[in-house]
Amino acid sequence: MSTKKHSRAGRGVADLPQVKRRRRLENLLYTRTRVAHLAAEYRSHGLDEHVELYLLQLEVEQVLADEFPDAFEAHVGNWAEEEAAAEHHPQVTTETCSLCRAIAVHNGGGSGAPLAA
């Protein structure tokens, strides 16, 4: 009794695995971008943690390459540029760098807020 048509109207249920897969891909790409940025920033500041972050980055990239080879191929070309853009010279302060911003805040370089109330 296999009379199930290929084009059944049961929407939603059939789409679920694909939606899940897409969400997983988006999560992986987002995680990779975040980790890669952090690794570049830590590298720029000469912090040892950049090694761990880089290893984590490679792990995420490996998962992407295994599970989503097409998306990996489509994105891998942009990653080197992104990373180069996220990195900066040790002597330079960059607004886009979260560590630079954190250091600026720590040094009291707030946006014109008075120190004493």
Ligand SMILES: [Zn+2]
């Ligand atoms: Zn920085």
